[in-house]
Amino acid sequence: MKASPETPMAREGSLLAVRELSVSFRSERGQVRALDHVSFEVEEGETLAIVGESGSGKSVTALSILRLLDDAGQIDNGSIEFEGRDLLHLDEPSLRHIRGDRIAMIFQEPMSSLNPVLTIGKQVAEPIRLHRKLPWSIALEQAAELLDRVSIPESRHRLKDYPHQFSGGMRQRVMIAMALACRPKLIIADEPTTALDVTVQAQILALLKRLTKELNSALILISHDLGVVARYADRVAVMYGGRIVEIAAAAALYKNPQHPYTEGLLASQPSLHSTPGERLQAISGQPPDMANLPPGCAFAPRCHYARAECRASRPPLEPVAPGHERACFGFE
Amino acid sequence: MAFLLGFHRPGYTTMQAFIVKRLLTLLPTLLFTSLIVFASIRLIPGDVIDLMLSQNDISTGQDREIIEAALGLDKPIYAQYFSWIGAVLVGDLGRSLWKNVPVSEQLAATLPITFEMGLLALVVALSVAIPIGIFSAMRQDTGSDYIARSFSLLMLAIPSFWLGTLVMVFPSVWWRWAPPLDYTPFLEDPLKNLRHMLVPAILLGLSLSAVTMRMTRTMMLEVLRQDYVRTARAKGLKENVVVFRHALRNVLIPVVTLVGLQAPLLIGGSVILEQIFVVPGMGSLLLEAVFQRDYPVVTGVFLVVGVAVLFINFLVDLTYGFLDPRVRY
Numbered sequence: 206m207k208a209s210p211e212t213p214m215a216r217e218g219s220l221l222a223v224r225e226l227s228v229s230f231r232s233e234r235g236q237v238r239a240l241d242h243v244s245f246e247v248e249e250g251e252t253l254a255i256v257g258e259s260g261s262g263k264s265v266t267a268l269s270i271l272r273l274l275d276d277a278g279q280i281d282n283g284s285i286e287f288e289g290r291d292l293l294h295l296d297e298p299s300l301r302h303i304r305g306d307r308i309a310m311i312f313q314e315p316m317s318s319l320n321p322v323l324t325i326g327k328q329v330a331e332p333i334r335l336h337r338k339l340p341w342s343i344a345l346e347q348a349a350e351l352l353d354r355v356s357i358p359e360s361r362h363r364l365k366d367y368p369h370q371f372s373g374g375m376r377q378r379v380m381i382a383m384a385l386a387c388r389p390k391l392i393i394a395d396e397p398t399t400a401l402d403v404t405v406q407a408q409i410l411a412l413l414k415r416l417t418k419e420l421n422s423a424l425i426l427i428s429h430d431l432g433v434v435a436r437y438a439d440r441v442a443v444m445y446g447g448r449i450v451e452i453a454a455a456a457a458l459y460k461n462p463q464h465p466y467t468e469g470l471l472a473s474q475p476s477l478h479s480t481p482g483e484r485l486q487a488i489s490g491q492p493p494d495m496a497n498l499p500p501g502c503a504f505a506p507r508c509h510y511a512r513a514e515c516r517a518s519r520p521p522l523e524p525v526a527p528g529h530e531r532a533c534f535g536f537e
Numbered sequence: 538m539a540f541l542l543g544f545h546r547p548g549y550t551t552m553q554a555f556i557v558k559r560l561l562t563l564l565p566t567l568l569f570t571s572l573i574v575f576a577s578i579r580l581i582p583g584d585v586i587d588l589m590l591s592q593n594d595i596s597t598g599q600d601r602e603i604i605e606a607a608l609g610l611d612k613p614i615y616a617q618y619f620s621w622i623g624a625v626l627v628g629d630l631g632r633s634l635w636k637n638v639p640v641s642e643q644l645a646a647t648l649p650i651t652f653e654m655g656l657l658a659l660v661v662a663l664s665v666a667i668p669i670g671i672f673s674a675m676r677q678d679t680g681s682d683y684i685a686r687s688f689s690l691l692m693l694a695i696p697s698f699w700l701g702t703l704v705m706v707f708p709s710v711w712w713r714w715a716p717p718l719d720y721t722p723f724l725e726d727p728l729k730n731l732r733h734m735l736v737p738a739i740l741l742g743l744s745l746s747a748v749t750m751r752m753t754r755t756m757m758l759e760v761l762r763q764d765y766v767r768t769a770r771a772k773g774l775k776e777n778v779v780v781f782r783h784a785l786r787n788v789l790i791p792v793v794t795l796v797g798l799q800a801p802l803l804i805g806g807s808v809i810l811e812q813i814f815v816v817p818g819m820g821s822l823l824l825e826a827v828f829q830r831d832y833p834v835v836t837g838v839f840l841v842v843g844v845a846v847l848f849i850n851f852l853v854d855l856t857y858g859f860l861d862p863r864v865r866y
């Protein structure tokens with residue numbers, strides 16, 4: 206509040222501040238570093254998109270925030286401050302009060318993320334009953350209203366239905382209803398539409414955006430597709446090889462990408478300006494092997510602009526303009 | 538077919554239709570089972586006539602023919618089968634070749650005893666296997682998990698007749714105590730009955746629990762890795778609620794199937810333990826009948842066992858539908 210906007214201290218009042226987060230996994234090939242000093246903030250009511258290829262560390266970032274990594278995953282370094290408390294130093298009971306109540310999560314696979322043997326009503330009502338300590342009858346009543354809000358027809362009848370009686374898109378609506386149940390301050394949606402038909406994708410994202418706006422909840426919208434999230438994000442963070450390589454306001458990032466990887470992602474997107482039939486450029490080369498990252502910039506092996514410097518040391522994430530940071534030694 | 542079974546007639550639920558359909562599909566299986574049993578018992582070397590003759594010290598060829606004719610064993614085997622199955626279909630299982638009492642009477646006297654034993658053993662097996670299986674999974678790779686798993690391996694490796702013999706012998710040597718062996722009908726004195734039945738039932742239950750426990754543990758570990766369990770945790774639920782409300786029913790679906798598949802094991806184990814603990818059940822009846830080549834009794838027992846196994850699997854299917862909303866009748 207007191208500091209000027211240029212210094213990191215300006216984000217002191219952020220809803221969520223992830224700082225220098227490093228996560229590694231035990232695997233047959235030894236410790237694999239999945240996140241490497243990842244830092245970003247999310248302001249109240251803001252939508253931050255996290256974009257990157259599969260394996261770049263998006264899900265690990267999301268799961269770390271709720272401390273839901275499986276046993277093989279280990280947080281090596283950093284802090285995750287949410288509403289002024291460091292989630293990495295909370296005990297399990299305090300974490301459970303935050304999960305589902307203050308921070309809710311929507312997962313990628315609507316087919317497998319709902320329990321097949323419990324009714325939709327019970328699953329949507331569960332967080333209300335748990336965190337608001339309301340009896341099932343009232344929680345179910347509220348669950349029906351939530352299903353109305355995510356446009357599930359005949360919501361009251363459908364409370365008694367099971368997940369297999371819903372289509373993929375409808376299940377993702379149910380997941381959204383469940384996430385909104387306790388009016389969380391932050392919703393993390395990990396590729397919520399990747400498993401769905403293209404036609405359904407836009408509907409679900411628009412719904413998610415509208416409802417988070419109504420609740421004034423912040424949203425972390427994770428996607429592997431820069432084009433899909435363009436219309437919904439206030440800011441965008443681009444991840445590559447377990448690091449954030451560029452983060453900026455959405456408009457600035459699309460108009461003026463400052464990292465070769467972001468530039469490559471944009472070039473591989475159809476845009477308003479591209480003429481029909483124009484060839485889209487895919488980024489050549491393979492995504493990095495997380496167990497065996499090069500010593501320098503992880504993107505260097507695929508980068509047209511890479512110099513000796515890029516292969517020797519890792520560029521830090523640094524501001525290039527107000528509110529616009531990138532991890533690159535420069536490629537102009 | 539659907540019309541014949543009244544699927545869409547008002548007053549019939551789909552559940553009832555399912556039950557009727559299942560019972561009808563059991564008939565051919567039963568018929569086939571009876572055929573196998575009828576033939577195989579007659580393939581065991583040494584026949585009933587030889588036994589009878591040797592016991593009575595008479596051995597003229599003429600006596601043999603008289604007895605054969607009297608017991609209906611002079612006809613070809615297929616003719617015997619048809620007259621037997623014809624009688625069975627009108628509810629007549631024939632008479633014991635030795636005792637000259639109806640087989641159905643002998644079954645009626647012994648079946649409830651074996652049923653009680655099986656039920657007790659099943660209760661023991663499930664109440665040991667499921668809690669320990671869950672506990673073992675929740676404490677994966679800890680000391681208590683290893684102890685639980687070693688115990689189940691031990692139960693799997695030790696044959697129950699051996700354990701039964703140990704239980705008979707050692708307490709009497711060490712403490713001059715032996716499990717009671719005098720059978721009292723349950724309705725006469727339930728406590729005295731249970732005192733006798735409980736020891737063999739526990740032994741049988743423990744031997745059945747081994748596989749079920751391992752299955753429960755494996756399935757629980759598998760289910761706890763599922764996406765919907767992560768969803769449940771993301772709601773802020775306690776681990777206990779995650780396990781018992783979200784995981785357990787999904788775990789029980791395959792476990793119930795396994796328990797159904799173990800039904801023949803349950804019955805087989807019962808035959809042996811009844812023998813050791815002098816329980817006058819169907820197992821004792823069967824063993825005696827096999828030694829004496831008492832064909833109608835043997836076939837009668839196997840017919841009942843066949844029906845029981847099929848019926849248990851039928852119950853499993855019903856349970857399945859109760860546990861898993863995706864199953865439609």
Ligand SMILES: Nc1ncnc2c1ncn2[C@@H]1O[C@H](COP(=O)(O)OP(=O)(O)O)[C@@H](O)[C@H]1O
Nearest residue numbers: 230237239258259260261262263264265277495
């Ligand atoms: N359960 C796990 N066990 C081992 N390694 C994992 C696990 N989950 C993630 N990782 C590692 O973390 C990296 C990032 O994974 P993830 O965050 O799931 O990527 P994505 O951006 O596609 O969501 C993967 O490349 C993998 O090396």
Ligand SMILES: [Mg+2]
Nearest residue numbers: 263264395396
């Ligand atoms: Mg992912």
